[in-house]
Amino acid sequence: MKKTWFKWAALGVPVLVIAGCATYPDPATTRRVAEKMVNESFTAPAPALLKRLAQDKSQQICSKIGGAQLTQEEAAEVARLARASIKYPPSGKLVGDWKRGDKLAHDGAGDRIQRGRLEKRKENGGLCQNCHALAPGEINVGNVGPSLTGYGLQRGTSDSIAKLTYERIYNAWAYSPCSNMPRLGATGHLTPEQITHMVAYLIDPQSPVNKK
Amino acid sequence: MPNLLGGIAASALLFLAVSVPAQAADPLAVGRQMLAEDNPGELWIEKGKTLFYEKRGPRGVSLEQCDFGMGPGKLEGASTRLPRYFPDTDKVQDLESRLVTCMVQLQGFKREDVIRRAISPGGSSGSDMEALALYITSRSNGMKMNVSLNHQKEREMYKAGEYLFFRRSGQTDFGCVQCHGDANKRIRLQDLIHMTSKQGVQEVVSTWPAYRGAHYVVRTMQWRLYDCFWQMRLPELAYASDVSIALTTYLHYQGNGAVTRVPGFKR
């Protein structure tokens, strides 16, 4: 008790002054402080993996504090960058195998880092079931994103629908800047070929998504 | 004649039959109430208490001289004011990093060892840190979260935590807000707490440490943050790192007023 009193008395004046002058840092200072923390607070089995923490231009725009609105210019910029990022499979065929898409849509694993190891499997899962309802009757499905049940039934199987679906999965921000949906193709989480299978899973009339 | 009890479901049903009143229309709510009333996590409170008062480490001392912000060994209400600034380390610290400080400086443990053992493997008998964090937090059960931001570093930490909550990165383009920014959302069948609402963030800050049913051990906020970054496909969040303390400061301050009730129960 006595020691504490002495310590506080010694620090007394400067501490009081600091307390009295405590201010909230401005956004630029906060950004600098926080980014320094990011650089110092993570580990990974390989230095290249630490790059996952770096933000690209779109992510920076889309990280608005408190869910603040994008300006028109910002939204346009994010959409433009997203559209420019879209790559199609070399074959040009955007609709693959719905059976493979079915597997991918229900696969939430792949590419995570734990205890110094990277979770490397044959391919990354599509993660769809985590956030979206898919085939009717499935219970274990999320609702962070809109339901995709009956996707093909509602939209048909035209080339333009296939292209739209492909692009939305590849980079959803081309259509909805800063959407909560990951830019699965653009970030490299999924390959163009994988996305074609997911397109098929969504629009093929034989797919469980479009069964009653 | 020995009774053969087939499983936990059997004993649970035994209970259900006799102790549940007529309005048992929602079985999930009944189940949650049962888990809240008889949470295996409570077994670790005694364990944490024993560890706290036991003379341990190379220096053979207990943690009674550890200052959690209200004076050495003063535990009632201490966790409700964390994270906070500590003059002796000149840092803002949460409960777990403060325990690390004391285990190293008072008891003589090596920092790397304490951190390496802090999070136990699932299905084990749990780590010392998990038991201690639960015990100390339980000493504030019934008390309200009461974090203040008076010191400059506390305000910086809070603002950094807010910034980080909304910071998106990695191949998932996730920041915390992507999953925790809306009401009534879930990933598969796991409900997502709406942390940008007062009610949601109060639920978060009042129920950690918690018994994680699937892991059979008590888990802490440090573990929870680590696990979020894991599934966001981001690198590993270091234990007691500044990012973890910043996020905890942000959430705890936002959750001020929440009444502590630990151990919580998670799936």
Add this chain to the structure above:
Amino acid sequence: MSEPMKIRATLQGDVADVRILMMHPMETGQRKNSKGELIPMHFIKNVVVSHNGKTVLDAEWTQAISRNPFLGLRVKGAKAGDKISVTWIDNKGDKRTDETAVAAGS
């Protein structure tokens, strides 16, 4: 070296509402560790609950019961201050007894 049980016994009329939490791995013997080796069986085989020394529950358990099990029961004819004692024995021969007094209901 086992951890203490947590036993609560609350009187409701003349019935004691007894709730017991136990810490035990309850290994089934079918799980494998990270090296692919089978983790040996280690589970509570028998639980006895007594009221003032008289056995009121004698249960045979199997691997089907989960880790860190919970047991709830109601004991008729109890009074505040009565002794409730719980003993478990596992397949390795480890044994643990804890007890509590019945608390008056509110």
